[in-house]
Amino acid sequence: MNKWNLIIDVAKCENCNNCVLATKDEHVGNDFPGYAAPQPLHGHHWIRIQRKVRGVVPMVDVAYLPTTCNHCDDAPCIKAAGDGAIHKRPDGIVIIDPVKAKGRKDLVKSCPYGAIWWNDALQLPQKWIFDAHLLDQGWTEPRCTQACATGCMRAVNVSDASMKQMAADAGLEVLHPEWGTGPRVYYKNLHRYTKCFVAGSVVAAIDGVTECASGVNVTLLKGDRQVAHAVTDAFGDFKFDGLDPDGGEYRLHFLAADRGAATRAVVLQESVYMGTILLDSEIPPVRSPEEAPAR
Numbered sequence: 570m571n572k573w574n575l576i577i578d579v580a581k582c583e584n585c586n587n588c589v590l591a592t593k594d595e596h597v598g599n600d601f602p603g604y605a606a607p608q609p610l611h612g613h614h615w616i617r618i619q620r621k622v623r624g625v626v627p628m629v630d631v632a633y634l635p636t637t638c639n640h641c642d643d644a645p646c647i648k649a650a651g652d653g654a655i656h657k658r659p660d661g662i663v664i665i666d667p668v669k670a671k672g673r674k675d676l677v678k679s680c681p682y683g684a685i686w687w688n689d690a691l692q693l694p695q696k697w698i699f700d701a702h703l704l705d706q707g708w709t710e711p712r713c714t715q716a717c718a719t720g721c722m723r724a725v726n727v728s729d730a731s732m733k734q735m736a737a738d739a740g741l742e743v744l745h746p747e748w749g750t751g752p753r754v755y756y757k758n759l760h761r762y763t764k765c766f767v768a769g770s771v772v773a774a775i776d777g778v779t780e781c782a783s784g785v786n787v788t789l790l791k792g793d794r795q796v797a798h799a800v801t802d803a804f805g806d807f808k809f810d811g812l813d814p815d816g817g818e819y820r821l822h823f824l825a826a827d828r829g830a831a832t833r834a835v836v837l838q839e840s841v842y843m844g845t846i847l848l849d850s851e852i853p854p855v856r857s858p859e860e861a862p863a864r
């Protein structure tokens with residue numbers, strides 16, 4: 570049987586909040602018996618856009634991460650409810666029963682993703698229901714994806730095998746796979762939010778004039794292991810992305826056979842812009858693997 574999944578491209582989210590507003594428009598003040606009681610006007614973020622700024626000017630980027638209920642296949646909230654107050658439908662959607670869950674404030678903390686909100690007036694835990702009430706009427710997508718300005722948020726109704734293949738082909742990831750919850754919300758370009766980069770601008774002194782150094786080989790090493798290789802662009806800029814912000818110690822080797830070389834060290838706990846790196850024509854060239862003579 571096909572099941573519902575959400576696919577979100579972090580690189581394309583512009584923080585317009587159309588998805589947030591469409592979901593509020595659908596649920597604030599509206600009762601859908603068997604699916605969800607009305608969402609309060611204030612205080613609940615059934616879809617929440619989180620923000621991450623990386624680097625510093627002139628190499629800075631901002632990523633927006635829409636988060637919501639992941640409709641987990643091995644959902645901690647369902648285990649915590651125990652008595653059917655939360656259940657998973659055959660189509661993958663997880664529903665908090667608006668009658669059975671009354672008074673169950675404890676369920677708010679059962680979600681490790683912080684996707685459940687407490688409705689004080691109704692004494693109910695609540696969350697995004699994938700607009701299951703609309704899908705059951707024949708809608709082909711929930712309000713949030715229909716309203717998404719950039720098309721970065723898509724709902725797909727496919728078999729688990731197809732979804733697994735799509736995730737593998739497109740490099741999709743889920744939030745905190747190490748928790749073993751089996752999320753059905755997948756992200757593309759998640760590294761924009763969870764990983765870091767190291768970048769810089771290389772210059773060289775030629776006849777007493779300092780110029781942007783394009784075409785410089787830049788090798789990133791961790792210990793003796795080459796992690797990545799890049800070549801500076803027309804402005805002398807380079808960037809290595811998708812690195813773990815785990816305090817790892819890296820070395821960077823810069824080499825332009827006709828203009829000199831340089832070496833720098835960096836510790837990555839967050840994204841780093843290394844500033845301007847001047848090639849030293851006095852340093853004996855250290856060849857990168859890409860420049861080593863062919864054997």
Ligand code: SF4
Nearest residue numbers: 638639641644646680
């Ligand atoms: S994200 Fe939280 S509320 Fe949603 S299914 Fe998973 S554990 Fe339950």
Ligand code: SF4
Nearest residue numbers: 582583585586588717
């Ligand atoms: S509607 Fe789309 S682009 Fe706008 S905030 Fe939501 S996910 Fe991002």
